[in-house]
Amino acid sequence: MTRGSRNVAVVGVALSDCGRVPDATPYTLHAQAARRALADAGLPRRLIDGFASAGLGTLAPVEVADYLGLRPTWVDSTSVGGATWEVMAAHAADAIAAGHANAVLLAYGSTARSDVKAGRRTGTLSFGGRGPTQFEVPYGHTLIAKYAMAARRHMIEYGTTAEQLAQVAVQARANAALNPEAMFRDPLTVDDVLSGPVIADPFTKLHCCLRSDGGAAVLLTAEEYVRDCRTPPVWILGTGEAVSHAAMSEWEDFTVSPAAASGRLAFERAGVGPPEMDFAQLYDAFTYMTLVTLEDLGFCGKGEGGAYVTDARLTVTDGALPVNTDGGGLSAQHPGMRGLFLLVEAVRQLRGEAGTRQVRARDGGLPRLGVASGTGGWFCSSGTVVLGRN
Structure with missing residues (x-):
C-alpha cells in the first residue's frame, strides 16, 4: 500500500534469548534483539534514523536508544499496553512513507519472569487509584x-x-x-x-499466559532500501x-x-x-x-x-x-x-x-x-x- 509517497517494508526481525534468562537485563535483551534484527536485514546501523520503544526507562525511548548507540531524528514512545507495537509499527510506516524517516527500529525487552523469581517485583499488576480507575480499585x-x-x-x-x-x-x-x-x-x-x-472464573491456570523473559526487534524501511537487504521484504499493507x-x-x-x-x-x-x-x-x-x-x-x-x-x-x-x-x-x-x-x-x-x-x-x-x-x-x-x- 502506498502511504504518502513511499511503500514500507519490514526487512529485519529477531528475538533475543527468551524463556528463562536470569542473567540478562532488559537493556541487554533490547540490544541482543536489535543486533540480530540488523544482521537479519543486512543493513548498517548508521541507516537507522527512527527508533520506537516503550516500557523501559524514565525517558523511554531515549534511554534505550542511548544504550544502543542510536541518535534518531524520529522517535515514538506510544504506550497502550499489548497493542503498543502494532500501533508503533503503524506510526513508523506513516513516518517512513512521508519521508520523516528512512529506517525505523522497534525494540523491546523484559526480564519479567526473572524479576519475579528474584523478588524484584511481586508479579501483581497495579494500575493505581487515580483517574477513571479509582472508582473500581476499591472492589479489587x-x-x-x-x-x-x-x-x-x-x-x-x-x-x-x-x-x-x-x-x-x-x-x-x-x-x-x-x-x-x-x-x-x-x-x-x-x-x-x-x-x-481456578485463577479467576472462568479461567483456570492454563487459560492464562505464561510469564517469561525475552525481547524482540523489528526493522522497517522505505522501499528504496529493500534492494540492499539480505532478506525478502514483507510489506506493510x-x-x-x-x-x-x-x-x-x-x-x-x-x-x-x-x-x-x-x-x-x-x-x-x-x-x-x-x-x-x-x-x-x-x-x-x-x-x-x-x-x-x-x-x-x-x-x-x-x-x-x-x-x-x-x-x-x-x-x-x-x-x-x-x-x-x-x-x-x-x-x-x-x-x-x-x-x-x-x-x-x-x-x-x-x-x-x-x-x-x-x-x-x-x-x-x-x-x-x-x-x-x-x-x-x-x-x-x-x-x-x-x-x-x-
Whole structure:
C-alpha cells in the first residue's frame, strides 16, 4: 500500500534469548534483539534514523536508544499496553512513507519472569487509584478479573463454553510443540485445562499466559532500501488503531473489543479482507482474547467464536486459519507487552522461515497475506497490521 509517497517494508526481525534468562537485563535483551534484527536485514546501523520503544526507562525511548548507540531524528514512545507495537509499527510506516524517516527500529525487552523469581517485583499488576480507575480499585479488580468478567459475559450472551475457551489453549500448545524455542511444548487436552486451579472464573491456570523473559526487534524501511537487504521484504499493507475504555463501567459491550475498529480500518486500507488471510497472530494473554479478536476482526460472526475455534481450526497442521503459530503467549513466551513478537512471527511465516511450524497457503505454497493484532490493557486498545509479500 502506498502511504504518502513511499511503500514500507519490514526487512529485519529477531528475538533475543527468551524463556528463562536470569542473567540478562532488559537493556541487554533490547540490544541482543536489535543486533540480530540488523544482521537479519543486512543493513548498517548508521541507516537507522527512527527508533520506537516503550516500557523501559524514565525517558523511554531515549534511554534505550542511548544504550544502543542510536541518535534518531524520529522517535515514538506510544504506550497502550499489548497493542503498543502494532500501533508503533503503524506510526513508523506513516513516518517512513512521508519521508520523516528512512529506517525505523522497534525494540523491546523484559526480564519479567526473572524479576519475579528474584523478588524484584511481586508479579501483581497495579494500575493505581487515580483517574477513571479509582472508582473500581476499591472492589479489587485485578487485570485477570477484568478479562474474566468479559469472558463470562460472552458465555452468558452467546452460550460460549469453558470447553471452547480451553480449545484455544490446547491448539496454541499444539503449535508450540512445533516450535523449538517455545517454553512449553508438552501436549494439552481440554481436561488438562479445565481441571487446573481456578485463577479467576472462568479461567483456570492454563487459560492464562505464561510469564517469561525475552525481547524482540523489528526493522522497517522505505522501499528504496529493500534492494540492499539480505532478506525478502514483507510489506506493510494496512494498519488500524483504536482505543476504547479505561474503566470497565464505561465499556458499552463486554463482548466487543476495539479490534472491531482497528481491524476494519486495517483491512480497508490494505484492500483485502479476512477470508484472504493465510494466518493470524493475535494477542493471547488469556484464551478469551483469541476468541473475541477472531470475531471482531471478521473471521466469524459475533457470538460464533466458540464454535469457530473447535476442530483444530487454529493449528498449523490442520487449521483452516492457523493462529499464533509459534504457540503464542499461552505456550511460547510472554515477557510483558507481547505485541512485537506477533510481528516477528508474522514476518517469519511470510518469508517461509518458520521450519516445522511453517504455514502453507491454500495452493500449497508459502503464505502471501497475514494479520497481526495486539490488544492492550483490559481490551482498552487495539492495533492491527496487515502484511504481505510479493
